[in-house]
Amino acid sequence: MQRHSRLGARVLTGFTMLVFAFLMLPLLVVFPISVSSASYMQFPPPGFSWQWYQRYFGDEIWIEATIRSFQVAALCTLLAMLLGVPLAFLLVRSKRRGTWILDRLAAAPIIVPTIILSIAIYSIFARLQLIGVWYGVAIAHTVLALPFVVILVGAGLRGFDQAQEQAAMGLGASWPVAIWRITLPQLRPSLISAAFLAFISSFDELVVAMFLSGAAMTLPKKMFDNIMMEIDPTIAAVSVTQILLVGICLGLTALFGRGALATTMSR
Amino acid sequence: MSSREADRAAPARRHERVLLLLALPALLLLLLLFAWPVLRLLSMSVSDGSLAQIERAAFDELYLAVLLDSLKIAGMVTLLCLCLAYPVALWLTRASRLGLALGMFALLLPFWTSVLVRTYAWMVLLGRNGVVNRMLRDWGLIEFPLPLLHNLGGVLVGMVHVLLPYMVLPIYAALLRIDPDLSRAAEGLGASRMRAFLRVVLPLSMAGVAAGCALVFVLALGFFITPALLGGGRVIMIAMLIEQQVRELLDWPFAAALSAVLLAVTLLVYAGIGRLTKGGRLAAP
Numbered sequence: 035m036q037r038h039s040r041l042g043a044r045v046l047t048g049f050t051m052l053v054f055a056f057l058m059l060p061l062l063v064v065f066p067i068s069v070s071s072a073s074y075m076q077f078p079p080p081g082f083s084w085q086w087y088q089r090y091f092g093d094e095i096w097i098e099a100t101i102r103s104f105q106v107a108a109l110c111t112l113l114a115m116l117l118g119v120p121l122a123f124l125l126v127r128s129k130r131r132g133t134w135i136l137d138r139l140a141a142a143p144i145i146v147p148t149i150i151l152s153i154a155i156y157s158i159f160a161r162l163q164l165i166g167v168w169y170g171v172a173i174a175h176t177v178l179a180l181p182f183v184v185i186l187v188g189a190g191l192r193g194f195d196q197a198q199e200q201a202a203m204g205l206g207a208s209w210p211v212a213i214w215r216i217t218l219p220q221l222r223p224s225l226i227s228a229a230f231l232a233f234i235s236s237f238d239e240l241v242v243a244m245f246l247s248g249a250a251m252t253l254p255k256k257m258f259d260n261i262m263m264e265i266d267p268t269i270a271a272v273s274v275t276q277i278l279l280v281g282i283c284l285g286l287t288a289l290f291g292r293g294a295l296a297t298t299m300s301r
Numbered sequence: 302m303s304s305r306e307a308d309r310a311a312p313a314r315r316h317e318r319v320l321l322l323l324a325l326p327a328l329l330l331l332l333l334l335f336a337w338p339v340l341r342l343l344s345m346s347v348s349d350g351s352l353a354q355i356e357r358a359a360f361d362e363l364y365l366a367v368l369l370d371s372l373k374i375a376g377m378v379t380l381l382c383l384c385l386a387y388p389v390a391l392w393l394t395r396a397s398r399l400g401l402a403l404g405m406f407a408l409l410l411p412f413w414t415s416v417l418v419r420t421y422a423w424m425v426l427l428g429r430n431g432v433v434n435r436m437l438r439d440w441g442l443i444e445f446p447l448p449l450l451h452n453l454g455g456v457l458v459g460m461v462h463v464l465l466p467y468m469v470l471p472i473y474a475a476l477l478r479i480d481p482d483l484s485r486a487a488e489g490l491g492a493s494r495m496r497a498f499l500r501v502v503l504p505l506s507m508a509g510v511a512a513g514c515a516l517v518f519v520l521a522l523g524f525f526i527t528p529a530l531l532g533g534g535r536v537i538m539i540a541m542l543i544e545q546q547v548r549e550l551l552d553w554p555f556a557a558a559l560s561a562v563l564l565a566v567t568l569l570v571y572a573g574i575g576r577l578t579k580g581g582r583l584a585a586p
Contacts, residue, residue, distance in 0.1 A: 042494070043395075050392040053385050053465075054407040060422030060462065061411060063432055067425060077425075077432045117330060120323035128317055139331050145571055146339060147523025149540040150560045153547050154338035157345075177334050180327060209316055238415035241525055245547075257417050261424070261530060270425070273418040280413045284406070 061277055068270035086271035096256065096272070102168050103237050103253035109172035110179055110236035111229050117176070118183030118228070125184065126191045144181045148241045151177070156245040166248025174242050179232035186231065190224025191217075223290070230287045234280065343564070346557035354558035364542070368562065371539045374453070374528070375521035378460045379468075382517050383510065385461070386468035390509075393469075394476045412466040420530045423459045424450060427531075451533025459527040464520060468513040475509020476502070515574035519567050539563050 063077075068086055070079030090096050125137050143151065155174050156165070164170035194217060202212040218225070240254040247255050253272070260269050346354045358364055393404050411419060426432045427449035434446040449455055479502060487497035525540040532538075539559060546556035 046388055046392050046395075049388045050404075053389050054404065056385075057407055057411045057462065057465065060419050060426060061414060063426055064418070064422050076430075077435050117324075117327035120320060121327040124317075124320040124324040127320060130317070136328065139328075139336065143331075143335055145519060145567065146335075147540060147563055147567060149523060149525050149543050150339060150342065150564060151335065153543065153556060153560070154342040155334060156547070157342060157553070158334075158338050174334065177330060180331065209312070209319075234413050238413075238417070240415075240417055254415060254417050257421070258526070261417070261421055269421055273421060276418055277410070277414055281410060284409055284413060 064270045064273045064277070067267055068274045070267055070270075072267070074266070086267045087275075089268050090271045090275070093268075095251075096268070099251045099253045099256040102250060106168055106172045106175065106243075106252055107233045107237040109169060110175040111233045113172070113176040114179035114183045114232040115225070115229055118180050118232075119187055119225070121180070122184045122187035122191060126188050127196075140184045141181050143177050148178070152242045152245045155242070159246055165246055166250045168247075168250050171243055171246045171250075171252060172236070174246055175236040175239055178239065178242065179235050182231045182235060183228040186224050186228040187221065190221045194220055226290050227287055230283055234283065339564075342557050343561050344557075345553050346555075346561050348554055348557075354554045355561060358555065358558035358562045364559070367537050367539055367542055368566070370537065371522055372566070374456065374460070374536070374538060375518050375524075377457060378464060378521040379514050379518045381457065381461045382465050382468040383514060386465060386472055386513065387510070390469050390472035390476055393473050408466050408469055411462065416463055416526055419462060420459055420527050423455070423462065423531060427455055427458070450531060451535055453532075453536055455531040455533075456528045456536045459531040460521055460524060463527060464517045467516050467520065471513040471516070472506060472509040475506045475512075479505045511574050515571055518574075519571055522567055522570070523563065 066079050067077065069082055069084065070076060071081035071083035071085070072079060121136075121140060125133060125140065152174075155177075159165055159170055159174070164173075198220075199212045199217050202216045203209060207215065238254060239252075240258055243252040243255050244258070251259070257269055257272060260266070346358075359368070389404075389408075393401060396404055424431070428434070429446045429448075429450070431449070433449060434443070437443045438446070483505070484497040484501050487501050488494060492500065523540050524538060525544065528536050528538045529541055540563070543556050543559045543563070546552045546559060
């Protein structure tokens with residue numbers, strides 16, 4: 035029986051490694067392509083060259099799209115945090131009976147298919163002449179990022195012992211000071227993870243941007259157009275840059291977010 | 302209520318009013334840029350005063366076929382994800398600290414990488430002259446390239462890759478909550494390890510399985526980018542149909558009707574699985 039269970043454990047490990055390989059494979063394959071000297075997709079690459087990175091960083095349209103995506107994601111993160119953190123506090127702490135309706139409302143943007151939300155906002159923004167305006171995309175992305183912030187901060191808040199806040203107030207601190215000095219610092223892992231998540235969700239988002247960005251293309255929109263027209267290795271260079279960026283952010287979040295990301299997302 | 306509690310209740314109520322005030326902008330955003338636009342869109346489907354558009358979207362043979370195809374694809378993706386995710390989640394609960402950290406990295410790095418990057422990578426891997434075909438040919442296993450892309454198989458691979466972490470994480474969380482003493486007790490009472498797993502661990506993890514399945518199915522049903530790029534026009538899902546109605550045909554009432562059908566199916570599935578488990582709430586305990 036002992037031998038039997040050891041075999042089972044080995045099969046399980048083997049299977050899991052195969053799944054991890056499946057998950058990592060597409061991320062790894064773009065690395066060699068991005069430094070290929072061939073002018074079209076060729077594998078294995080015939081030689082080494084930085085030409086696709088030079089083309090990415092030398093092309094004004096690519097760089098403009100990249101900078102715009104950073105702007106959009108930064109504004110979206112700021113808005114999602116400023117709006118989402120108080121909402122998380124309200125949803126966790128309110129004892130009113132109707133709170134569950136707000137709770138459902140805050141979760142709904144995850145469940146409603148993005149294509150529906152995109153064209154719904156598109157029809158309104160078209161009237162307000164907000165198509166092709168970068169902050170229009172950022173505001174729309176905030177709707178999508180809000181549930182993530184509420185989930186992560188809400189989970190952190192539920193794990194926080196409110197007696198500490200009351201103790202601070204018992205010692206003379208006002209309520210806002212107690213929140214600012216006692217509660218929020220202890221929520222830091224959740225806050226960092228939430229901000230990171232909001233940023234990445236906006237930076238990567240395509241469907242909303244496709245409808246709203248117009249001529250002011252975001253990076254994903256530019257990538258999509260490029261893939262539709264021709265698969266040239268510039269996109270591999272862009273992809274590698276993004277993967278490295280995400281990897282670094284993930285490492286930083288793991289360092290400062292103390293695993294809040296993995297544990298909360300697995301709730 | 303004792304007088305002490307009453308003392309505490311008064312400021313608590315005041316704090317709650319302040320919180321409501323602070324949360325007001327978020328609620329306004331959700332109402333003005335989520336609830337209202339979506340309801341307004343849905344109302345466009347009946348703008349001519351009849352249910353004709355909805356009827357066409359839901360029952361016309363052509364569109365019904367797309368809806369059924371979308372449901373079929375979402376079902377297949379959910380099943381595939383479940384088969385791949387459960388063993389991985391189980392392995393994670395038994396992994397060493399290092400194994401867990403590396404496993405989480407392998408799970409989260411693709412999770413955070415843009416869907417577009419990953420879809421592009423699958424095009425590179427599965428294309429006619431892609432990496433896989435190239436290697437198989439170099440090894441002499443095939444003579445002509447296999448059609449791996451621009452068909453259902455390619456779409457399934459891409460979608461499973463995107464949605465797999467959404468299945469692993471809830472199942473992993475459910476498995477973590479199970480007291481390890483339970484299966485030890487079952488084994489102590491004479492059950493084999495396999496039997497202990499099947500009779501004790503598996504049933505207790507079903508809440509996580511249901512949550513993962515609901516999430517993956519609902520997300521898969523509304524998928525747009527991956528099937529559009531990997532399907533090569535041969536795999537049509539309902540979200541692509543909606544996009545086409547708006548962008549190419551400018552037929553808003555019909556796009557709205559298709560949206561209504563997609564939303565109705567999505568909510569039905571979500572509510573159905575939500576009834577099986579108790580999950581579904583967001584920030585309230």
